[in-house]
Amino acid sequence: QTVVTQEPSFSVSPGGTITLTCGLSSGSVSPNYYPSWYQQTPGQAPRTLIYSTNTRSSGVPDRFSGSILGSKAALTITGAQADDECEYYCVLYIGSGIWVFGGGTKLTVL
Amino acid sequence: EVQLVESGGGLVKPGGSLRLSCAASGFSFSYHTMNWVRQAPGKGLEWVSSISTGSHYIYYADSVKGRFTISRDNAKNSLYLQMTSLSAEDTAVYYCARYGDADPFDIWGQGTMVTVSS
Numbered sequence: 388q389t390v391v392t393q394e395p396s397f398s399v400s401p402g403g404t405i406t407l408t409c410g411l412s413s414g415s416v417s418p419n420y421y422p423s424w425y426q427q428t429p430g431q432a433p434r435t436l437i438y439s440t441n442t443r444s445s446g447v448p449d450r451f452s453g454s455i456l457g458s459k460a461a462l463t464i465t466g467a468q469a470d471d472e473c474e475y476y477c478v479l480y481i482g483s484g485i486w487v488f489g490g491g492t493k494l495t496v497l
Numbered sequence: 498e499v500q501l502v503e504s505g506g507g508l509v510k511p512g513g514s515l516r517l518s519c520a521a522s523g524f525s526f527s528y529h530t531m532n533w534v535r536q537a538p539g540k541g542l543e544w545v546s547s548i549s550t551g552s553h554y555i556y557y558a559d560s561v562k563g564r565f566t567i568s569r570d571n572a573k574n575s576l577y578l579q580m581t582s583l584s585a586e587d588t589a590v591y592y593c594a595r596y597g598d599a600d601p602f603d604i605w606g607q608g609t610m611v612t613v614s615s
Contacts, residue, residue, distance in 0.1 A: 388559070421599075421601070423600060423601060423602070425542070425602065427542075432592055432605035432606065432607060432608060433542065433592075433602070433605060434605070435600050435602065435603055438597075438599055438600035438601070438603075439599050439600075442599065442600075444600060444603070474541075476541060476542050478542075478544065478601065478602070480601070483556070484547060484554060484556030485544075485556060485558070486532075486544040486547075486601060487544065488534075488541060488542040488543060488544060489541070490541045491541040491542070
């Protein structure tokens with residue numbers, strides 16, 4: 388069974404830069420997994436930040452960027468703001484029509 | 498306005514069945530693959546199922562295969578999820594989500610809550 392791994396939690400200072408990662412229980416993430424990143428605030432539906440590794444969704448500030456770092460997909464947030472404090476999810480396409488979400492990273496800005 | 502509105506959630510007993518609906522508006526529904534994604538209380542997102550534009554390609558997560566059936570009616574701009582043999586582990590908010598041009602989940606509904614409890 389494929390498991391997509393994310394850091395359970397992370398903290399960043401206001402104005403700071405942070406990189407969240409998205410890995411596989413076995414193997415390396417590549418663009419062929421079409422990594423996407425979603426932001427979710429409590430009680431709300433998720434919204435897309437990044438898809439296809441590094442394409443920013445419409446209206447998403449350029450403070451958010453996606454990449455492959457080593458063996459993982461990565462979401463980098465620069466100039467962190469208070470309202471960036473929420474949950475971040477990555478999702479990978481593992482083939483045969485199957486998508487797997489990571490467990491999410493709870494980001495704290497303090 | 499592009500919109501997805503889920504309905505059909507509620508309280509159901511273990512072993513029971515429920516049918517969720519998702520009404521789409523503001524876009525050409527028949528041109529898009531559609532998904533169901535769920536989120537158990539306090540937990541993360543879980544992809545459940547996808548259906549292609551013409552219903553030729555249908556996929557399920559292992560956790561629901563054989564119990565859930567996804568379908569769509571392009572004439573009614575609607576997506577469905579028939580759920581059977583429900584257990585407590587199926588308790589979650591169920592979202593329908595559109596597959597965009599390259600974003601697999603570009604538009605989300607507000608979700609509908611399914612609670613499986615005796």
